[in-house]
Amino acid sequence: MEQRISLITLGVSDLERSKRFYVEGLGWTAGFVSDEVVFFQAGPLIVSLFPFDALAADAGIPVAQASGGFALAHNVRAKEDVDAILTRAQEVGASLRSSAQDKPWGGYAGYFADPDGHLWEVAWNPGFAFTPDGGVRLGS
């Protein structure tokens, strides 16, 4: 598993309120906004605001456990790398939270939790472009 973080998802209880805080409050510019998620391009990584219940459903964990939580994502260049990394993580002590599956947004992803329960999504997303040094950019 390369030493990279592609995306940080912050679980939020009120997407509109959080969007206002980061956009109108802190002056950030959203790169993608929908009723379900807000993405910010933050240098070579993406910061995502995502409702707690949606994060719980996506990661296969109880909503109560997602509350207050977040997820890191490690994006890969090839779809088959997702399963390889999830398998390797489990071999070294991670817990599988959600098996890799095709996602409604067109990608393929699963989640593991590290020894303290920190969520890692391992994702192949054809909608994000890779930069030569492993960063990700919104837009393919």
Place this chain on the structure above:
Amino acid sequence: MEQRISLITLGVSDLERSKRFYVEGLGWTAGFVSDEVVFFQAGPLIVSLFPFDALAADAGIPVAQASGGFALAHNVRAKEDVDAILTRAQEVGASLRSSAQDKPWGGYAGYFADPDGHLWEVAWNPGFAFTPDGGVRLGS
């Protein structure tokens, strides 16, 4: 506040166990290891493993609240930017968790929490170098 994340701190309950997971398990290479913290250079940002109780003390929150938690850091190039950003964040609805103060590691930093309680450290750290595009690197 620029649209950047400089560092992600993962709170951990057992620093040795977590170091083994990321280094021996996932094959990451630590850039700095001490009895108190482990740093990984992950592209243009730094991933840090830091015990929950130390995170709680540093962020000025109860240990129970830090348990399971993490912190994002936004590093700034000039010491005086720390207070300006903490002030701005509070003006737009953030909660101050820890006023900016001189730190034993030679820097100056404070913490705010976003509307969902996600911790942001705003830090000036003379031990990290900035890249031209705003990334940070271990070593000055």
